[in-house]
Amino acid sequence: xxxxxxxxTNRQYEEELRGLRAGLIKMGGLVESQIAEAIGAxxxxxxxxxxxxxxxxxxVNRMDIETDQRCLNLLALHQPAASDLRFITTGLxxxxxxxxxxxxxxxxxxxxxxxxxxxxxxxxxDIPRMASIAQSMVKDSLDAFMRNDTALAEQVIxxxxxxxxxxxxxxxxxxxxxxxDPHTITVATRVLFVSKYLERIADHATNIAEMVVFMVDGKNxxxxxxxxx
Amino acid sequence: xxxxxxxxTNRQYEEELRGLRAGLIKMGGLVESQIAEAIGAxxxxxxxxxxxxxxxxxxVNRMDIETDQRCLNLLALHQPAASDLRFITTGLxxxxxxxxxxxxxxxxxxxxxxxxxxxxxxxxxDIPRMASIAQSMVKDSLDAFMRNDTALAEQVIxxxxxxxxxxxxxxxxxxxxxxxDPHTITVATRVLFVSKYLERIADHATNIAEMVVFMVDGKNxxxxxxxxx
Numbered sequence: 001x002x003x004x005x006x007x008x009t010n011r012q013y014e015e016e017l018r019g020l021r022a023g024l025i026k027m028g029g030l031v032e033s034q035i036a037e038a039i040g041a042x043x044x045x046x047x048x049x050x051x052x053x054x055x056x057x058x059x060v061n062r063m064d065i066e067t068d069q070r071c072l073n074l075l076a077l078h079q080p081a082a083s084d085l086r087f088i089t090t091g092l093x094x095x096x097x098x099x100x101x102x103x104x105x106x107x108x109x110x111x112x113x114x115x116x117x118x119x120x121x122x123x124x125x126d127i128p129r130m131a132s133i134a135q136s137m138v139k140d141s142l143d144a145f146m147r148n149d150t151a152l153a154e155q156v157i158x159x160x161x162x163x164x165x166x167x168x169x170x171x172x173x174x175x176x177x178x179x180x181d182p183h184t185i186t187v188a189t190r191v192l193f194v195s196k197y198l199e200r201i202a203d204h205a206t207n208i209a210e211m212v213v214f215m216v217d218g219k220n221x222x223x224x225x226x227x228x229x
Numbered sequence: 230x231x232x233x234x235x236x237x238t239n240r241q242y243e244e245e246l247r248g249l250r251a252g253l254i255k256m257g258g259l260v261e262s263q264i265a266e267a268i269g270a271x272x273x274x275x276x277x278x279x280x281x282x283x284x285x286x287x288x289v290n291r292m293d294i295e296t297d298q299r300c301l302n303l304l305a306l307h308q309p310a311a312s313d314l315r316f317i318t319t320g321l322x323x324x325x326x327x328x329x330x331x332x333x334x335x336x337x338x339x340x341x342x343x344x345x346x347x348x349x350x351x352x353x354x355d356i357p358r359m360a361s362i363a364q365s366m367v368k369d370s371l372d373a374f375m376r377n378d379t380a381l382a383e384q385v386i387x388x389x390x391x392x393x394x395x396x397x398x399x400x401x402x403x404x405x406x407x408x409x410d411p412h413t414i415t416v417a418t419r420v421l422f423v424s425k426y427l428e429r430i431a432d433h434a435t436n437i438a439e440m441v442v443f444m445v446d447g448k449n450x451x452x453x454x455x456x457x458x
Contacts, residue, residue: 065449072318079308089301092318096325096436171418178407178414185407185414189400192418196425207325220294 013078017087020070021146024091024098027063028142031098032135034060034105035201039131042112042194043124050109050116060102067095090215094145097204101138104197104204111190111197121177121187130166130198133159137205144212153216156209163202170195242307246316249299250375253320253327256292257371260327261364263289263334264430268360271341271423272353279338279345289331296324319444323374326433330367333426333433340419340426350406350416359395359427362388366434373441382445385438392431399424 034053041049071092074080080088137156144153174188174195214220263282270278300321303309309317366385373382403417403424443449 072314075304075318076310076314081305085301085305089304089318089321092321093325096322175414175418179411182408182411185404189404189418189421193425196422 013074013080016070016074016078017080017084020067020074020088020091023063023067023070024094025142025146027060027067027095027098028138030056030060030063031101031105032138034102035108035131035135035138038105038108038112039128041109042115043128045112045116045120047113047116050112053109054106057102057106060099064095064099064102068092071095086215090145090211093211094142094208097208098138101201101204104201107197108194111194115187115190118187121184121191126166126170126173127191127194127198130163130170130195133163133166134198134201134205137163137202137209141205141208141212144209145215148212148216150213150216153209153212157206157213160202160206163199167195167199242303242309245299245303245307246309246313249296249303249317249320252292252296252299253323254371254375256289256296256324256327257367259285259289259292260330260334261367263331264337264360264364264367267334267337267341268357270338271344272357274341274345274349276342276345279341282338283335286331286335289328293324293328293331297321300324315444319374319440322440323371323437326437327367330430330433333430336426337423340423344416344419347416350413350420355395355399355402356420356423356427359392359399359424362392362395363427363431363434366392366431366438370434370437370441373438374444377441377445379442379445382438382441386435386442389431389435392428396424396428 034056037049037053040046041053071088074088075085137159140152141156143149144156171192174192178185178188263285266278266282269275270282300317303317304314366388369381370385372378373385400421403421407414407417
Protein backbone atom coordinates (compact mmCIF):
# COMPACT_ATOMS: atom_id res chain seq x y z
CA UNK A 1 0.00 0.00 0.00
CA UNK A 2 1.32 3.37 -0.94
CA UNK A 3 0.73 5.93 1.74
CA UNK A 4 2.99 8.64 0.36
CA UNK A 5 1.42 11.86 -0.80
CA UNK A 6 0.89 12.46 -4.49
CA UNK A 7 4.09 13.87 -5.86
CA UNK A 8 2.54 15.83 -8.66
CA THR A 9 0.75 19.11 -8.79
CA ASN A 10 -2.92 19.57 -9.42
CA ARG A 11 -2.08 21.16 -12.70
CA GLN A 12 -0.12 18.17 -13.90
CA TYR A 13 -2.97 15.97 -12.79
CA GLU A 14 -5.56 17.99 -14.70
CA GLU A 15 -3.37 17.87 -17.74
CA GLU A 16 -3.01 14.09 -17.58
CA LEU A 17 -6.74 13.73 -17.13
CA ARG A 18 -7.28 15.90 -20.20
CA GLY A 19 -4.77 13.71 -22.03
CA LEU A 20 -6.80 10.62 -21.13
CA ARG A 21 -10.01 12.23 -22.40
CA ALA A 22 -8.32 13.27 -25.63
CA GLY A 23 -6.86 9.77 -26.04
CA LEU A 24 -10.25 8.11 -25.58
CA ILE A 25 -11.90 10.50 -28.06
CA LYS A 26 -9.14 9.87 -30.60
CA MET A 27 -9.34 6.11 -30.18
CA GLY A 28 -13.14 6.25 -30.50
CA GLY A 29 -12.86 8.34 -33.68
CA LEU A 30 -10.41 5.87 -35.17
CA VAL A 31 -12.52 2.79 -34.52
CA GLU A 32 -15.61 4.58 -35.88
CA SER A 33 -13.76 5.28 -39.10
CA GLN A 34 -12.51 1.68 -39.17
CA ILE A 35 -16.13 0.47 -39.15
CA ALA A 36 -17.13 2.89 -41.92
CA GLU A 37 -14.12 2.02 -44.04
CA ALA A 38 -14.51 -1.73 -43.53
CA ILE A 39 -18.09 -1.52 -44.80
CA GLY A 40 -16.96 0.75 -47.65
CA ALA A 41 -14.36 -1.85 -48.66
CA UNK A 42 -17.00 -4.58 -48.49
CA UNK A 43 -19.65 -2.73 -50.50
CA UNK A 44 -17.19 -1.47 -53.14
CA UNK A 45 -15.47 -4.87 -53.29
CA UNK A 46 -12.22 -3.00 -52.84
CA UNK A 47 -9.52 -5.39 -51.57
CA UNK A 48 -6.81 -2.73 -51.37
CA UNK A 49 -9.08 -0.68 -49.12
CA UNK A 50 -9.81 -3.74 -46.96
CA UNK A 51 -6.08 -4.37 -46.56
CA UNK A 52 -5.51 -0.74 -45.56
CA UNK A 53 -8.13 -1.05 -42.82
CA UNK A 54 -6.50 -4.25 -41.57
CA UNK A 55 -3.11 -2.52 -41.52
CA UNK A 56 -4.50 0.42 -39.58
CA UNK A 57 -5.57 -1.88 -36.75
CA UNK A 58 -2.02 -1.63 -35.42
CA UNK A 59 -2.79 2.01 -34.62
CA VAL A 60 -5.94 1.03 -32.70
CA ASN A 61 -3.85 -1.44 -30.72
CA ARG A 62 -1.19 1.16 -30.01
CA MET A 63 -3.85 3.54 -28.72
CA ASP A 64 -5.32 0.79 -26.54
CA ILE A 65 -1.98 0.23 -24.82
CA GLU A 66 -1.28 3.96 -24.56
CA THR A 67 -4.71 4.78 -23.11
CA ASP A 68 -4.49 1.97 -20.55
CA GLN A 69 -1.08 3.29 -19.58
CA ARG A 70 -2.51 6.77 -19.03
CA CYS A 71 -5.16 5.27 -16.75
CA LEU A 72 -2.56 3.33 -14.77
CA ASN A 73 -0.37 6.39 -14.40
CA LEU A 74 -3.25 8.49 -13.14
CA LEU A 75 -4.15 5.81 -10.62
CA ALA A 76 -0.58 5.24 -9.51
CA LEU A 77 0.65 8.80 -9.24
CA HIS A 78 -2.40 10.81 -8.34
CA GLN A 79 -4.68 8.59 -6.30
CA PRO A 80 -7.80 10.19 -7.71
CA ALA A 81 -10.96 10.07 -5.65
CA ALA A 82 -14.66 9.72 -6.28
CA SER A 83 -15.84 10.85 -9.70
CA ASP A 84 -12.38 10.98 -11.26
CA LEU A 85 -11.66 7.46 -10.06
CA ARG A 86 -14.86 6.30 -11.66
CA PHE A 87 -14.03 8.11 -14.89
CA ILE A 88 -10.57 6.54 -15.06
CA THR A 89 -11.70 3.00 -14.27
CA THR A 90 -14.49 3.34 -16.84
CA GLY A 91 -11.82 4.45 -19.30
CA LEU A 92 -9.78 1.37 -18.48
CA UNK A 93 -12.72 -0.90 -19.25
CA UNK A 94 -13.81 1.09 -22.30
CA UNK A 95 -10.51 0.62 -24.12
CA UNK A 96 -11.18 -3.14 -24.14
CA UNK A 97 -14.47 -2.58 -25.95
CA UNK A 98 -13.00 -0.07 -28.40
CA UNK A 99 -10.11 -2.37 -29.21
CA UNK A 100 -12.47 -5.26 -29.91
CA UNK A 101 -14.66 -3.06 -32.08
CA UNK A 102 -11.47 -2.49 -34.07
CA UNK A 103 -10.94 -6.27 -34.25
CA UNK A 104 -14.44 -6.69 -35.61
CA UNK A 105 -13.75 -4.11 -38.33
CA UNK A 106 -10.68 -6.21 -39.23
CA UNK A 107 -12.82 -9.36 -39.31
CA UNK A 108 -15.24 -7.63 -41.69
CA UNK A 109 -12.32 -6.81 -43.99
CA UNK A 110 -11.09 -10.40 -43.89
CA UNK A 111 -14.50 -11.62 -44.99
CA UNK A 112 -14.56 -8.83 -47.63
CA UNK A 113 -11.28 -10.12 -49.05
CA UNK A 114 -12.75 -13.64 -49.30
CA UNK A 115 -16.01 -12.34 -50.75
CA UNK A 116 -14.11 -10.48 -53.46
CA UNK A 117 -12.89 -13.83 -54.78
CA UNK A 118 -16.45 -14.85 -55.61
CA UNK A 119 -19.52 -13.49 -57.36
CA UNK A 120 -21.68 -11.15 -55.31
CA UNK A 121 -24.92 -12.57 -53.94
CA UNK A 122 -26.86 -9.32 -54.24
CA UNK A 123 -26.25 -5.63 -53.54
CA UNK A 124 -25.84 -4.84 -49.86
CA UNK A 125 -28.76 -2.95 -48.39
CA ASP A 126 -29.29 -4.05 -44.79
CA ILE A 127 -25.60 -4.50 -43.97
CA PRO A 128 -24.70 -0.82 -44.57
CA ARG A 129 -27.83 0.19 -42.64
CA MET A 130 -26.81 -1.97 -39.74
CA ALA A 131 -23.25 -0.65 -39.94
CA SER A 132 -24.41 2.93 -39.85
CA ILE A 133 -26.51 2.29 -36.73
CA ALA A 134 -23.65 0.41 -35.06
CA GLN A 135 -21.23 3.21 -35.91
CA SER A 136 -23.56 5.87 -34.52
CA MET A 137 -23.90 3.80 -31.35
CA VAL A 138 -20.12 3.76 -30.93
CA LYS A 139 -19.95 7.51 -31.44
CA ASP A 140 -22.82 8.26 -29.08
CA SER A 141 -21.61 5.90 -26.35
CA LEU A 142 -18.27 7.75 -26.34
CA ASP A 143 -19.97 11.16 -26.42
CA ALA A 144 -22.17 10.07 -23.52
CA PHE A 145 -19.04 9.00 -21.66
CA MET A 146 -17.24 12.30 -22.26
CA ARG A 147 -20.26 14.41 -21.33
CA ASN A 148 -21.67 12.27 -18.48
CA ASP A 149 -24.83 12.13 -20.57
CA THR A 150 -26.96 9.25 -19.31
CA ALA A 151 -29.93 10.15 -21.53
CA LEU A 152 -27.75 9.65 -24.60
CA ALA A 153 -26.35 6.44 -23.10
CA GLU A 154 -29.88 5.10 -22.64
CA GLN A 155 -30.64 5.91 -26.27
CA VAL A 156 -27.62 3.86 -27.35
CA ILE A 157 -28.83 0.92 -25.28
CA UNK A 158 -32.30 1.16 -26.83
CA UNK A 159 -30.88 1.18 -30.34
CA UNK A 160 -29.24 -2.21 -29.77
CA UNK A 161 -32.60 -3.94 -30.37
CA UNK A 162 -32.78 -2.41 -33.82
CA UNK A 163 -29.40 -3.93 -34.67
CA UNK A 164 -30.45 -7.32 -33.30
CA UNK A 165 -33.58 -7.20 -35.45
CA UNK A 166 -31.61 -6.33 -38.57
CA UNK A 167 -29.20 -9.15 -37.78
CA UNK A 168 -32.08 -11.59 -37.51
CA UNK A 169 -33.65 -10.29 -40.71
CA UNK A 170 -30.35 -10.72 -42.58
CA UNK A 171 -30.02 -14.23 -41.16
CA UNK A 172 -33.50 -15.22 -42.41
CA UNK A 173 -32.83 -13.74 -45.82
CA UNK A 174 -29.48 -15.52 -46.17
CA UNK A 175 -31.07 -18.81 -45.12
CA UNK A 176 -33.56 -18.55 -47.98
CA UNK A 177 -30.80 -17.68 -50.45
CA UNK A 178 -28.90 -20.78 -49.38
CA UNK A 179 -31.97 -22.98 -49.51
CA UNK A 180 -32.89 -21.81 -53.00
CA ASP A 181 -29.42 -22.18 -54.41
CA PRO A 182 -26.84 -24.24 -52.51
CA HIS A 183 -24.10 -22.67 -54.65
CA THR A 184 -24.54 -19.52 -52.62
CA ILE A 185 -23.80 -21.24 -49.29
CA THR A 186 -20.16 -20.26 -48.93
CA VAL A 187 -20.78 -16.64 -49.88
CA ALA A 188 -23.91 -16.43 -47.75
CA THR A 189 -22.16 -17.73 -44.61
CA ARG A 190 -19.45 -15.09 -45.04
CA VAL A 191 -22.08 -12.34 -45.26
CA LEU A 192 -23.72 -13.91 -42.21
CA PHE A 193 -20.44 -13.49 -40.32
CA VAL A 194 -20.25 -9.82 -41.34
CA SER A 195 -23.71 -9.31 -39.91
CA LYS A 196 -22.58 -11.01 -36.68
CA TYR A 197 -19.52 -8.75 -36.45
CA LEU A 198 -21.75 -5.69 -36.72
CA GLU A 199 -24.05 -7.07 -34.06
CA ARG A 200 -21.02 -7.51 -31.81
CA ILE A 201 -19.86 -3.94 -32.48
CA ALA A 202 -23.29 -2.73 -31.37
CA ASP A 203 -22.98 -4.91 -28.26
CA HIS A 204 -19.66 -3.31 -27.38
CA ALA A 205 -21.18 0.17 -27.78
CA THR A 206 -24.05 -0.95 -25.56
CA ASN A 207 -21.57 -2.14 -22.95
CA ILE A 208 -19.85 1.24 -22.98
CA ALA A 209 -23.21 3.00 -22.63
CA GLU A 210 -24.14 0.77 -19.68
CA MET A 211 -20.86 1.61 -17.98
CA VAL A 212 -21.56 5.32 -18.51
CA VAL A 213 -24.92 5.03 -16.73
CA PHE A 214 -23.17 3.22 -13.89
CA MET A 215 -20.39 5.80 -13.78
CA VAL A 216 -22.81 8.73 -13.58
CA ASP A 217 -25.74 7.36 -11.58
CA GLY A 218 -24.05 4.51 -9.75
CA LYS A 219 -27.07 2.62 -11.12
CA ASN A 220 -26.22 -0.75 -12.52
CA UNK A 221 -28.23 -1.44 -15.64
CA UNK A 222 -25.81 -3.95 -17.03
CA UNK A 223 -27.14 -7.38 -17.66
CA UNK A 224 -30.77 -6.49 -18.08
CA UNK A 225 -30.57 -8.71 -21.13
CA UNK A 226 -28.06 -11.50 -20.51
CA UNK A 227 -28.02 -12.59 -24.13
CA UNK A 228 -26.44 -9.73 -25.97
CA UNK A 229 -22.72 -10.03 -26.35
CA UNK B 230 -7.49 14.38 -6.24
CA UNK B 231 -7.59 12.72 -2.86
CA UNK B 232 -4.57 13.58 -0.78
CA UNK B 233 -5.83 12.22 2.51
CA UNK B 234 -4.12 9.22 3.99
CA UNK B 235 -5.69 5.80 3.67
CA UNK B 236 -8.13 5.45 6.50
CA UNK B 237 -7.93 1.70 6.76
CA THR B 238 -5.38 -0.60 8.28
CA ASN B 239 -3.02 -2.82 6.39
CA ARG B 240 -4.85 -5.80 7.72
CA GLN B 241 -8.17 -4.64 6.33
CA TYR B 242 -6.46 -3.97 3.04
CA GLU B 243 -4.95 -7.45 2.89
CA GLU B 244 -8.32 -8.91 3.68
CA GLU B 245 -10.05 -6.98 0.91
CA LEU B 246 -7.33 -8.01 -1.51
CA ARG B 247 -7.86 -11.64 -0.53
CA GLY B 248 -11.59 -11.09 -1.02
CA LEU B 249 -10.93 -9.87 -4.54
CA ARG B 250 -8.79 -12.92 -5.33
CA ALA B 251 -11.44 -15.25 -3.94
CA GLY B 252 -14.14 -13.44 -5.91
CA LEU B 253 -12.22 -13.74 -9.17
CA ILE B 254 -11.55 -17.46 -8.57
CA LYS B 255 -15.21 -18.07 -7.77
CA MET B 256 -16.40 -16.15 -10.82
CA GLY B 257 -13.89 -18.06 -12.99
CA GLY B 258 -15.11 -21.38 -11.59
CA LEU B 259 -18.70 -20.47 -12.29
CA VAL B 260 -18.13 -19.47 -15.92
CA GLU B 261 -16.06 -22.63 -16.49
CA SER B 262 -18.94 -24.74 -15.26
CA GLN B 263 -21.36 -22.68 -17.40
CA ILE B 264 -19.35 -23.64 -20.49
CA ALA B 265 -19.29 -27.33 -19.53
CA GLU B 266 -22.99 -27.38 -18.72
CA ALA B 267 -23.97 -25.49 -21.86
CA ILE B 268 -22.17 -28.07 -23.98
CA GLY B 269 -23.68 -30.87 -21.88
CA ALA B 270 -27.16 -29.46 -22.53
CA UNK B 271 -26.37 -29.21 -26.25
CA UNK B 272 -24.97 -32.73 -26.60
CA UNK B 273 -27.71 -34.36 -24.49
CA UNK B 274 -30.40 -32.27 -26.21
CA UNK B 275 -31.60 -31.38 -22.74
CA UNK B 276 -33.70 -28.21 -22.89
CA UNK B 277 -34.35 -28.09 -19.14
CA UNK B 278 -30.61 -28.14 -18.56
CA UNK B 279 -30.10 -25.38 -21.13
CA UNK B 280 -32.69 -23.23 -19.38
CA UNK B 281 -30.99 -23.79 -16.03
CA UNK B 282 -27.68 -22.55 -17.46
CA UNK B 283 -29.40 -19.47 -18.88
CA UNK B 284 -30.99 -18.78 -15.50
CA UNK B 285 -27.66 -19.12 -13.71
CA UNK B 286 -26.21 -16.30 -15.81
CA UNK B 287 -27.77 -13.87 -13.34
CA UNK B 288 -25.25 -15.16 -10.81
CA VAL B 289 -22.36 -14.51 -13.19
CA ASN B 290 -23.65 -10.98 -13.65
CA ARG B 291 -23.99 -10.44 -9.92
CA MET B 292 -20.40 -11.57 -9.45
CA ASP B 293 -19.24 -9.25 -12.21
CA ILE B 294 -20.77 -6.24 -10.46
CA GLU B 295 -19.54 -7.38 -7.05
CA THR B 296 -15.98 -8.00 -8.22
CA ASP B 297 -15.79 -4.65 -9.98
CA GLN B 298 -17.02 -3.02 -6.80
CA ARG B 299 -14.25 -4.72 -4.80
CA CYS B 300 -11.71 -3.34 -7.27
CA LEU B 301 -13.15 0.17 -7.03
CA ASN B 302 -13.16 0.03 -3.23
CA LEU B 303 -9.57 -1.09 -3.11
CA LEU B 304 -8.57 1.71 -5.46
CA ALA B 305 -10.62 4.35 -3.65
CA LEU B 306 -9.80 3.51 -0.06
CA HIS B 307 -6.33 2.09 -0.12
CA GLN B 308 -4.49 3.73 -2.98
CA PRO B 309 -2.49 0.60 -3.73
CA ALA B 310 0.84 0.99 -5.44
CA ALA B 311 2.92 -0.91 -7.96
CA SER B 312 2.18 -4.62 -8.21
CA ASP B 313 -1.09 -4.47 -6.26
CA LEU B 314 -2.36 -1.68 -8.48
CA ARG B 315 -1.55 -3.78 -11.51
CA PHE B 316 -3.30 -6.80 -10.00
CA ILE B 317 -6.44 -4.80 -9.23
CA THR B 318 -6.65 -3.09 -12.61
CA THR B 319 -6.10 -6.45 -14.33
CA GLY B 320 -8.93 -7.79 -12.18
CA LEU B 321 -11.13 -4.93 -13.32
CA UNK B 322 -10.51 -5.78 -16.97
CA UNK B 323 -10.73 -9.54 -16.44
CA UNK B 324 -14.29 -9.41 -15.10
CA UNK B 325 -15.39 -8.04 -18.49
CA UNK B 326 -13.94 -11.11 -20.22
CA UNK B 327 -15.37 -13.54 -17.68
CA UNK B 328 -18.81 -11.98 -17.90
CA UNK B 329 -18.79 -12.25 -21.69
CA UNK B 330 -17.66 -15.85 -21.52
CA UNK B 331 -20.79 -16.36 -19.44
CA UNK B 332 -22.85 -14.61 -22.15
CA UNK B 333 -21.40 -16.96 -24.74
CA UNK B 334 -22.43 -19.97 -22.64
CA UNK B 335 -25.94 -18.49 -22.60
CA UNK B 336 -25.82 -18.05 -26.38
CA UNK B 337 -24.83 -21.73 -26.76
CA UNK B 338 -27.87 -22.69 -24.68
CA UNK B 339 -30.15 -20.51 -26.81
CA UNK B 340 -28.95 -22.30 -29.92
CA UNK B 341 -29.32 -25.65 -28.08
CA UNK B 342 -32.97 -24.84 -27.37
CA UNK B 343 -33.56 -24.10 -31.05
CA UNK B 344 -31.62 -27.19 -32.15
CA UNK B 345 -33.76 -29.38 -29.90
CA UNK B 346 -36.76 -28.44 -32.03
CA UNK B 347 -35.23 -30.14 -35.04
CA UNK B 348 -33.57 -33.42 -35.98
CA UNK B 349 -29.90 -33.69 -35.12
CA UNK B 350 -27.43 -33.33 -37.99
CA UNK B 351 -24.90 -35.82 -36.61
CA UNK B 352 -23.39 -36.65 -33.23
CA UNK B 353 -21.19 -33.89 -31.88
CA UNK B 354 -17.49 -34.76 -31.89
CA ASP B 355 -15.47 -31.64 -32.61
CA ILE B 356 -17.71 -29.24 -30.68
CA PRO B 357 -17.16 -30.96 -27.29
CA ARG B 358 -13.44 -31.18 -28.07
CA MET B 359 -13.34 -27.49 -28.82
CA ALA B 360 -15.36 -26.74 -25.68
CA SER B 361 -13.01 -28.73 -23.52
CA ILE B 362 -9.98 -26.84 -24.85
CA ALA B 363 -11.74 -23.50 -24.44
CA GLN B 364 -12.76 -24.40 -20.90
CA SER B 365 -9.22 -25.42 -19.98
CA MET B 366 -7.98 -22.12 -21.42
CA VAL B 367 -10.36 -20.20 -19.16
CA LYS B 368 -9.22 -22.20 -16.14
CA ASP B 369 -5.54 -21.84 -16.93
CA SER B 370 -5.73 -18.12 -17.74
CA LEU B 371 -7.26 -17.54 -14.31
CA ASP B 372 -4.71 -19.80 -12.60
CA ALA B 373 -1.93 -17.94 -14.39
CA PHE B 374 -3.45 -14.67 -13.15
CA MET B 375 -3.68 -15.85 -9.54
CA ARG B 376 -0.14 -17.30 -9.51
CA ASN B 377 1.61 -14.67 -11.68
CA ASP B 378 2.49 -17.58 -13.93
CA THR B 379 3.53 -16.20 -17.33
CA ALA B 380 4.63 -19.61 -18.64
CA LEU B 381 1.10 -20.92 -18.15
CA ALA B 382 -0.32 -17.74 -19.69
CA GLU B 383 1.84 -18.24 -22.79
CA GLN B 384 0.54 -21.81 -23.07
CA VAL B 385 -3.02 -20.52 -23.05
CA ILE B 386 -2.18 -18.08 -25.83
CA UNK B 387 -0.60 -20.87 -27.89
CA UNK B 388 -3.66 -23.08 -27.48
CA UNK B 389 -5.85 -20.45 -29.15
CA UNK B 390 -4.60 -21.58 -32.59
CA UNK B 391 -5.89 -25.07 -31.93
CA UNK B 392 -9.35 -23.66 -31.26
CA UNK B 393 -9.22 -21.53 -34.39
CA UNK B 394 -8.29 -24.59 -36.43
CA UNK B 395 -11.14 -26.63 -34.98
CA UNK B 396 -13.50 -23.77 -35.69
CA UNK B 397 -12.36 -23.68 -39.31
CA UNK B 398 -12.65 -27.46 -39.61
CA UNK B 399 -16.20 -27.37 -38.25
CA UNK B 400 -17.04 -24.56 -40.65
CA UNK B 401 -15.78 -26.57 -43.67
CA UNK B 402 -17.66 -29.66 -42.53
CA UNK B 403 -20.91 -27.76 -42.04
CA UNK B 404 -20.55 -26.14 -45.45
CA UNK B 405 -20.42 -29.57 -47.08
CA UNK B 406 -23.42 -30.78 -45.10
CA UNK B 407 -25.40 -27.77 -46.29
CA UNK B 408 -24.26 -28.18 -49.89
CA UNK B 409 -25.21 -31.86 -49.96
CA ASP B 410 -28.59 -31.36 -48.38
CA PRO B 411 -30.11 -27.89 -48.24
CA HIS B 412 -32.61 -29.14 -45.66
CA THR B 413 -29.79 -29.09 -43.13
CA ILE B 414 -29.06 -25.39 -43.64
CA THR B 415 -30.95 -23.99 -40.66
CA VAL B 416 -29.59 -26.60 -38.27
CA ALA B 417 -26.08 -26.29 -39.67
CA THR B 418 -25.98 -22.51 -39.26
CA ARG B 419 -27.00 -22.88 -35.62
CA VAL B 420 -24.17 -25.35 -35.01
CA LEU B 421 -21.89 -22.93 -36.83
CA PHE B 422 -22.85 -20.23 -34.31
CA VAL B 423 -22.07 -22.58 -31.41
CA SER B 424 -18.61 -23.11 -32.86
CA LYS B 425 -18.20 -19.32 -33.12
CA TYR B 426 -19.24 -18.84 -29.49
CA LEU B 427 -16.59 -21.34 -28.40
CA GLU B 428 -14.00 -19.58 -30.50
CA ARG B 429 -14.94 -16.34 -28.76
CA ILE B 430 -14.66 -17.95 -25.35
CA ALA B 431 -11.13 -19.02 -26.25
CA ASP B 432 -10.41 -15.46 -27.41
CA HIS B 433 -11.53 -14.08 -24.06
CA ALA B 434 -9.26 -16.56 -22.24
CA THR B 435 -6.42 -15.49 -24.53
CA ASN B 436 -7.10 -11.86 -23.68
CA ILE B 437 -6.90 -12.64 -19.97
CA ALA B 438 -3.63 -14.54 -20.52
CA GLU B 439 -2.18 -11.61 -22.45
CA MET B 440 -3.08 -9.25 -19.63
CA VAL B 441 -1.37 -11.59 -17.17
CA VAL B 442 1.88 -11.44 -19.14
CA PHE B 443 1.58 -7.66 -19.17
CA MET B 444 0.82 -7.56 -15.46
CA VAL B 445 3.83 -9.69 -14.54
CA ASP B 446 6.45 -8.72 -17.10
CA GLY B 447 5.19 -5.30 -18.13
CA LYS B 448 5.68 -6.80 -21.59
CA ASN B 449 2.86 -6.10 -23.96
CA UNK B 450 2.13 -9.12 -26.10
CA UNK B 451 -1.42 -8.12 -26.88
CA UNK B 452 -2.29 -7.66 -30.49
CA UNK B 453 0.34 -9.91 -32.01
CA UNK B 454 -2.53 -11.26 -34.05
CA UNK B 455 -5.06 -8.52 -34.73
CA UNK B 456 -7.67 -10.93 -36.00
CA UNK B 457 -8.64 -12.95 -32.99
CA UNK B 458 -11.54 -11.58 -31.06
